[in-house]
Amino acid sequence: MHERYIKHMAFAVNDARESLRQYQEFLGLGHDAEIHDYEKSRNVTAIFNVGDVEYQLCQSMDAGGRYDAWIKERGYEGLHHICYAVPNIDDALEEAQAKGATLKECAACKVAGSHVHPEGWVAFLEQEAGGVELELMQVYTAEELEEYKNIKGI
Numbered sequence: 001m002h003e004r005y006i007k008h009m010a011f012a013v014n015d016a017r018e019s020l021r022q023y024q025e026f027l028g029l030g031h032d033a034e035i036h037d038y039e040k041s042r043n044v045t046a047i048f049n050v051g052d053v054e055y056q057l058c059q060s061m062d063a064g065g066r067y068d069a070w071i072k073e074r075g076y077e078g079l080h081h082i083c084y085a086v087p088n089i090d091d092a093l094e095e096a097q098a099k100g101a102t103l104k105e106c107a108a109c110k111v112a113g114s115h116v117h118p119e120g121w122v123a124f125l126e127q128e129a130g131g132v133e134l135e136l137m138q139v140y141t142a143e144e145l146e147e148y149k150n151i152k153g154i
Contacts, residue, residue: 005085007137008054012067012080016059019077020046030055041108043067066107081133089114089121089138096136102126116148
C-alpha cells in the first residue's frame with residue numbers, strides 16, 4: 001500500500017476497561033475488543049476498530065507512566081496520539097525533518113527515530129499537531145511480519 005492513512009488512534013484513559021464499557025454501552029462500539037496487558041510498555045490497552053481505524057484505549061499500569069503522566073499534565077483523558085501509516089518510514093522522516101520536525105524518543109523502547117515494533121517500523125515526532133502526538137509507521141508486509149515473528153520467536 002503506497003498511501004498514507006490512519007493506522008490507529010490512541011486515547012489516554014484512567015481505566016481502559018471502564019472506557020471500553022462506555023464505548024460499548026453508549027455507542028454500541030467495541031464489542032469485539034481485545035484487552036492486552038503490555039508489560040514492556042507498562043500499559044493496559046483495549047483495542048477495537050471503528051470503521052477502518054483502530055482505536056486504542058490506553059491506561060498506564062503505574063502512576064507516572066506514559067498515559068498517566070499525559071492525563072495529569074493536561075488535566076483530562078483524551079486523544080493521545082495518531083499513528084499514520086506511511087509507505088516508507090525513512091522517506092517520511094526525512095521529509096518531516098526537512099520541514100523542521102525533530103524525532104522524539106519512544107517511551108517504551110527509548111529509541112529516537114525508526115525502530116522495530118510488532119506491526120512495523122515506527123517513529124515519533126517531537127512536535128504535536130493540535131495537542132496530539134504524531135507517530136509514523138511503515139506497516140510490515142506479510143513477509144516482513146513473518147520475519148519479525150521468526151526473529152522474536154512468536
